[in-house]
Amino acid sequence: MAGTESEPTGARDASLPARAKIAVTAGRVAAAVSRKAGRGSGSVIGGKVALRLDPDLLATLADHLDVVLVSATNGKTTTTRLIAEALRAAGPVVSNALGANMPAGITSALAGGSDARFGVIEVDEKYLATVARDTRPKAIALLNLSRDQLDRAAETRMMAEKWREGLQNTEAVVIANADDPLVTWAASSCKKVVWVAAGQAWKEDAWSCPACGGVMQRPGDDWFCQECGFRRPNPHWALQGTHVIDPQRGAWPIQLQLPGRANLANATSSAAVAAVFGVSPQVALERMRSVAAVAGRYDVVQYQGRDIRLLLAKNPAGWLETFSLIDGPPAPVILSVNALDADGTDTSWLWDVDYERLAGHPVFVMGQRKLDLAVRLEVAGLQFHVVDTLEQAVRMAPPGRIEAIANYTAFQQLRKVVAG
Amino acid sequence: MSESSLRVVWVYPDLLSTYGDRGNALVVERRARQRHLNVTRIDVRSDQAIPTSGDIYLIGGGEDRPQRLAAERLRADSGLVRASENGAIIFGVCAGFQIMGHEFINDLGEREPGLGLLDTWTTRGEGARCVGDVLADVDPRLGLPQLTGFENHQGVTHLGQGVQPFATVSVGRGNGTGDGTEGAWRDTVFGTYLHGPVLARNPAVADMLIKLALDVNALPPADTTWYDALRAERIAATTRPA
Numbered sequence: 001m002a003g004t005e006s007e008p009t010g011a012r013d014a015s016l017p018a019r020a021k022i023a024v025t026a027g028r029v030a031a032a033v034s035r036k037a038g039r040g041s042g043s044v045i046g047g048k049v050a051l052r053l054d055p056d057l058l059a060t061l062a063d064h065l066d067v068v069l070v071s072a073t074n075g076k077t078t079t080t081r082l083i084a085e086a087l088r089a090a091g092p093v094v095s096n097a098l099g100a101n102m103p104a105g106i107t108s109a110l111a112g113g114s115d116a117r118f119g120v121i122e123v124d125e126k127y128l129a130t131v132a133r134d135t136r137p138k139a140i141a142l143l144n145l146s147r148d149q150l151d152r153a154a155e156t157r158m159m160a161e162k163w164r165e166g167l168q169n170t171e172a173v174v175i176a177n178a179d180d181p182l183v184t185w186a187a188s189s190c191k192k193v194v195w196v197a198a199g200q201a202w203k204e205d206a207w208s209c210p211a212c213g214g215v216m217q218r219p220g221d222d223w224f225c226q227e228c229g230f231r232r233p234n235p236h237w238a239l240q241g242t243h244v245i246d247p248q249r250g251a252w253p254i255q256l257q258l259p260g261r262a263n264l265a266n267a268t269s270s271a272a273v274a275a276v277f278g279v280s281p282q283v284a285l286e287r288m289r290s291v292a293a294v295a296g297r298y299d300v301v302q303y304q305g306r307d308i309r310l311l312l313a314k315n316p317a318g319w320l321e322t323f324s325l326i327d328g329p330p331a332p333v334i335l336s337v338n339a340l341d342a343d344g345t346d347t348s349w350l351w352d353v354d355y356e357r358l359a360g361h362p363v364f365v366m367g368q369r370k371l372d373l374a375v376r377l378e379v380a381g382l383q384f385h386v387v388d389t390l391e392q393a394v395r396m397a398p399p400g401r402i403e404a405i406a407n408y409t410a411f412q413q414l415r416k417v418v419a420g
Numbered sequence: 421m422s423e424s425s426l427r428v429v430w431v432y433p434d435l436l437s438t439y440g441d442r443g444n445a446l447v448v449e450r451r452a453r454q455r456h457l458n459v460t461r462i463d464v465r466s467d468q469a470i471p472t473s474g475d476i477y478l479i480g481g482g483e484d485r486p487q488r489l490a491a492e493r494l495r496a497d498s499g500l501v502r503a504s505e506n507g508a509i510i511f512g513v514c515a516g517f518q519i520m521g522h523e524f525i526n527d528l529g530e531r532e533p534g535l536g537l538l539d540t541w542t543t544r545g546e547g548a549r550c551v552g553d554v555l556a557d558v559d560p561r562l563g564l565p566q567l568t569g570f571e572n573h574q575g576v577t578h579l580g581q582g583v584q585p586f587a588t589v590s591v592g593r594g595n596g597t598g599d600g601t602e603g604a605w606r607d608t609v610f611g612t613y614l615h616g617p618v619l620a621r622n623p624a625v626a627d628m629l630i631k632l633a634l635d636v637n638a639l640p641p642a643d644t645t646w647y648d649a650l651r652a653e654r655i656a657a658t659t660r661p662a
Binding site: 378 | 433434435437438439440441442443446447450465466467483484485486489551552570572615616617620646647649650653
């Protein structure tokens, strides 16, 4: 099936139970048909067909693998990729590298990894408990939780509650961000937790104690609830500047091609996950250096003779991290926002983003909801141009590398345009 | 209030700021500054006292548990009720609108007392959540253009004799009572289900709040080019047959 990093060889298929074998084959056929019809990689439809024929297929496929699950509101695709690179030091890896992160896409990806030893799997937040039950992971990485697509997703604290209930009996080592109170709440009922001080720039979803509802006190990097005593656990691992600090207080430099603080945090969590599988931080971080772009994110492309860096930001926390990594003024910035189903149809989140931080940049706004952006930027007191196409924005942009920041479907559209 | 100054109080952003509610504060601030008013914005966290000297109080939307916590703390604080008695302007959205009434259903499924600033009470709807774009005609006495916004709630808010519907929906569900009413108001207290945030889609409502605070009938003009473009686009998108 498509959407995987290693092609099926058949060696492993032979060892599958009959029902699973038929399901995998049927899934491959469906995926191929879908691909031929020009409907993308076909991994989701393939997985759906296969799961219908064998509902236990995901568990069967995961049975021979050392599985790590990665979930979060932001950074799960990138972190999955970093962990996959790190674990390749210890053996072959199968991963849903293209971000198909619900059960069908995951099933499809695993079906392609016939000779793999490790399964590194990105999981949509809503499906984490289910996938954890089916794949019996050795490790689960929980990076962050924040508001995202509220018109259709569960409330943010409810998501933490769902994780907490769904993971409390897991045998996995849970690698959790101690700087995120919601993640800490979710992980603190698990048996084996490795706490990582990975930082969290966005704080607006955790002013209220997830345990008792008290007002959270957040002096500096610390946090605690004065009412019930719920507080930040002492981290085993930490991101300090551009170094990973391991549990023995060893400091390892992070040298990524990927930009920004959020990716330093992702690398730190990835190093902690790699250690669970016996890969040292030195080896893990060395391997993470090879990652240059993840599913087009952070990719610098040429278009109309100009360099454009493509950045994906889907929600307020993501935009905040993105603003911290873009080139300073006068670097031109293009913003593109859609509100299709995959983006969430409610654009109210634009008002939680500090667009004021773009002051001094020449700014161009586009996308299906460019007028929502225009009002947002007007209220922020910024100068900006509203354009219809990327070509128009690029033509008007002053010299210098252009930073293009877009939400989900707008990002996919930009990629298509620059690919010609 | 000293002349040409405006104190805007944003109530409990730690609990009631789920749907870009900060936008309502930003829009009021921006529209006031464009009129050369001296604006002070006061964000009051739920472990702080609500000042009674504000001119405009904004209360946002929130999830079910934070809504209950906000109601508990606002009842204990009483600053908002005193401010209202002094004639302050109060504008509440969604969960904030429900809290302003006599009671609502909390996250535990129990009846939770509100502040009684509006003669309304809220029950929980049986059907699907009301989610989507809304168009509504504002109470003509307020002299405002068509209201556009986005709703996402499960409440059904009933209006008593002491309030008027803020608007009547042509698209969307509004108060969820089936009679087309949207929001409620009396004197200088307003509640609506529209977030989005509502003042960014309806700058005339922001201007109305400022006029009430200054007790003037008109404000100097301030540019609305982008707001107008957004309104036209959203109104067209909302009325377009699916």
